[in-house]
Amino acid sequence: MNRPHDKPSPGQGDGSRGWATTRRQFLRGLGLAGAVSVLPRSSTIMSVSADTVQRTDGLEEWGRDAQSLTLNVNGRAHTVKVQPRATLLEVLRYDLGLTGTKSICEHGACGGCSVLWDGRAVQACLCLAIEAHDHEIITVEGIADDPRFVPLIESFCAHDAAQCGFCSAGFVVRAAELFLRGRSLARDEVRRELCGNLCRCGAYTKIAEAVTAALARGGAA
Template identity: 40%
Template structure:
């Protein structure tokens, strides 16, 4: 046997490692651009053209609690940071900043989302509701009033997110059961351990318990 015949042959074409490296580079490049639906008064971009944002600050408009708000922010700013640091809506709490505790929950088109995991620029064209837009001290939302009546808060950091999650659940099903409430608040962490009071407040708001 010829010595050259014993040498391992290199496979033809691209290797598995090269393919993975190439795919990673494409994914990284794709992450640098952002596509969003055009607003009603906006002309759509030509086919194949994507909107590039950043790295400098960009002027955007958000619909928050029924009002338009104009902000000049960098594309990396999250909705949570925009609400707290640019608009002064500090009712939405910054706790884990990782989407794990639920304290920053707001409604996006009526659905609960963790605002620390949503870029402010991605919230354009959507209806955003924060705890401030849900109700006021003088005119509280039924869920807020029930939280007060059932003493469902202690330190208060988790409370706004809990209220928003419960309110969204009851909007979907006004007669939600305890199990449904538990499921709706599964992403909300309360270090004080007031879960029984939260569930009681949710049931009170749902009309499943007798009011005082």
């Protein structure tokens, strides 16, 4: 189904800016990065049943204390059975298959796992999934499907604000929080606001330019 924000933006595809990457290609790239990052963990899973997950490495056997939990993610209710110690990051990636949320440091240091929690960007690796009950969670996939954030995604594409793209989902989520505030910021202020997100490729300058330009165009509020 075509959505309004799937339409090419002015200047795209006409060669006028020498810039051909579309928003959808950009987000597809994030998904590929997610697929790579899930491999080491999923490769340790031996069998899955309703109550247990047996891992070939013998380190964990999930399920004895599993609880049923309903999460509101990207506007949909998802009921999952999880261990009380499961992080929101684990449930998003491994139970709901939302691999746009990256698992990188798992210690709250990189911002790659950022999600919107009632409109605020939080690090999902530091949150227990059971804490998210009764809260509205939006992942980068939800942002991609929300027409309000089209100018933000377009700005990331137009400013070529990624190299490998592995950090991009976290930056987009953090920028989405700023975008929801609905006011523009100077580039130095944007850099300060994004300081909790790390980029190993050092694409900070273009990321800050992209976010600054998007906020100048007008936020989502």
